[in-house]
Amino acid sequence: MDISRMDDLVAQALAGDRRAIARLISTVEQGGAEARQVLSRIYPHTGRAHIVGITGAPGTGKSTLVAELAKAYRKQNLSVGIVAVDPTSPFSGGAILGDRIRMRDLATDPNIFIRSMATRGSLGGLARATADAAHVLDAAGYAVILVETVGAGQSEVDIARMAHTTLVIQMPASGDEIQAIKAGILEIADIIVVNKADLPGADQAVAALEAMLDLNSGHTEWHHGRLFQIEGVLAGGDQVKHSWRPPVLKTCALRGEGIEELVQAIAAHLQYQRESGLHQQREHDRAAEQLQRILRYTLLEQLLERIPKHALQETVEHIVAREQDPYSAAEALIAQARLLS
Template identity: 45%
Template sequence: MELVNRIVNGDRRAVARAITMIENGSPEKHDVLKALHSYTGRAYLVGITGPPGAGKSTLTDQLLFLLRKQGLQVGVIAVDPTSPFTGGAILGDRVRMGSHALDPGVFIRSMGTRGSLGGLAKATKEATRVLDAYGVDVVLVETVGVGQSELDIMHVADTTVVVLNPTAGDHIQTMKAGIMEIADVFVINKSDLPGADKTEREVNNMLDLIHDFDWRPPVVRTTSRDPGTFRELWEACSNHRVFLQESGGWEKKRQKRRQDEIVGIIEERLHQKIREWIENHATWQQVLEEVESGKKDPYQVADLILECYNTSTCD
C-alpha cells in the first residue's frame, strides 16, 4: 500500500493524511492500521495530563526543546476542546508550539475531542500507532484538560505525568479520586510561584497514605525560568521506563493495551452492525411502539435482538 510505504519511509504528509483518515472514520483506515502494525511498538509514549491552567502546553513545549537537543525524533498529539461550529480543535498546535512547527524531527497534531470524554479524542490511540510506525522515538500525548475525568490516558501511555500548579494544594484531596491516582510522575509546574512548597507537601502526604505501590511516583518541580528543571522531569520519566522494563511491567502494560484495543475494535464493530441491522429491520418501528405502550420492556427487546442476531434467526 502506497500510503503505508510513505509513512514508514518518513513522509510527513502521508502521516498527516493517515491521521485525518482515522479522525474522519474513513473505511480505508483499517487497512492502513493493519499494514502499519508490524512497524509499531518501538516508541515511548508519555501522557501529560492535569487540570486546566496547570501549564501542560508549556511543559510539552519545553520537553520538545530538551528531547530534540538529545537528537530524539518526537511526535506530539495535543487533544483540544472541539469547536461546536466546525468540529475541529479550538486551539491550533502551531499557535502553542510554533517554534517547533518547521522542525523535521517533530510532528505535532492537534485533535478535537469531538464529544469524547476522558480527556482524549476517540482517534488518539490509533494516531499514536501511526506516529510509532513513522519512526518517532517518543510520542507526547497532551490531554484536553478537563480535570478528574482524564483517566483514558493511563490506557495509552507508558508513563503518565500529572501536572499541577502551586494553587493546587487546597484541592489535592478532592482530586485524589480522579487523576491523582493514575500518575507515574507528578509535576509541580510554575514552581517559582508562591504555594509550590505546600502543593509538593500535599502530594507527598497523599502518597504516604498509599502503601501498596511498587513504584512511588516522584514529585518534580518545574519552571520555564529554569530549563534544567525539565531535565529532572525527563530523568524521572526515564527512570520509570527503566523500572517498567526491569520489573516486567513494560510488557504487561503493553499486553493489556493490546487486549483493550482488540476488545474496543470488537465492541465498535458489533455496535455498528447491530445499529445497522436495527435501522434496516422492517418491524423496528412496531417494536418501539410496543415498548412505548408497555407491551414489552427495553431489556426484553435487547435480549431478543442479541439472541436472534447471534443465531441469525431474525426475520
C-alpha cells in the first residue's frame, strides 16, 4: 500500500467509512511496517471509547450476551464495535469463526461493526492484533467496544490488560467452590456474570462466588504488567475509595433477562474508575505495558534480521547436541549481531 492510499484509508475510516475500517483492521492484523504506519496515524484519535472485555469458558454464552449488550447500548443511541476472537487450529493454521451466528440480529445495523478474529497462534485469549483492531474502531468513533475472548479457562487473562471493564462469564454448575477460589480468570473480573441463570444451581453459583469475594476482601489491579491485590474493606480512609467489589449478576442472555442491570453495573464501574483515579492509572499501566511489548517485538525482529539463517540453525544443532547451552548461545548470537551492526 502506498502512503497516499494509506492516508486516504485512514481519513475515510476516521469519518466512519465501514469499508475503510475493515481494510485497516486487516492491515493491522497482518502486522509489520504497514501496520505500524496505520497505528501511528490513528493513535491520536483513540482513547474515547469504553472498552468492555467479555471472557469465560466455552459455552457459557459469551456471544449471546455480547449481542444483548450491543442491543442495549443501541437503545441508548450509542454506536457499538465488536471484536470477537476464536481460536486458530494449531494443526492447519485455519479457523472457524462462529461468533456471528449469535449476533445475526445485529448484522444490518449501520451503527454496529462486528469483526471476527482468529488467535493466529497467540495464547492468552486474544489475538496479537485484537487491541489494535479495537484502536481502529475507537478512532472511527464507536462509543462502546465489546471484546469477546476465545473460550477461556483459568489463565487467559490478557483481556484485563486492554479492557477498561472486564466481565467474567460463568454458568450454573460450572464447578465447586474450589474452582471459585483458584487463582486466574476470576481475579481479573470487574463484574462477574452468572449467565444461563434459568438453569438449576444459579443461586448456589452466585453464593459460591460471593463467598469467594468475601475471602478475597479486596480486588486485584494490573500494575506495571503484574496483578496486585488492592486492600478492600478498611474502616474509613482513602483505601475504601479505591476498592471495587465485583458485583455478581445473574443473566439469561437468550431471553434478554438481567441485561439492563448488567449495563448499569458496567456504567457504575466506569464511573468508579474515573472518580477514584483508577482510570488514569490503568491507562498509564496499559501504555507502559504496550510500549514494553512493542520494544520486545521490534528488538527481536531487528536482531533476527541481522543474524544469518544458517547461524541460527547451526546454533540450534549445537544446543540439541548439548555442545552449547541455550543461554550462552543466545548471548553469543546477540554479541555477534551487535558486531555486524
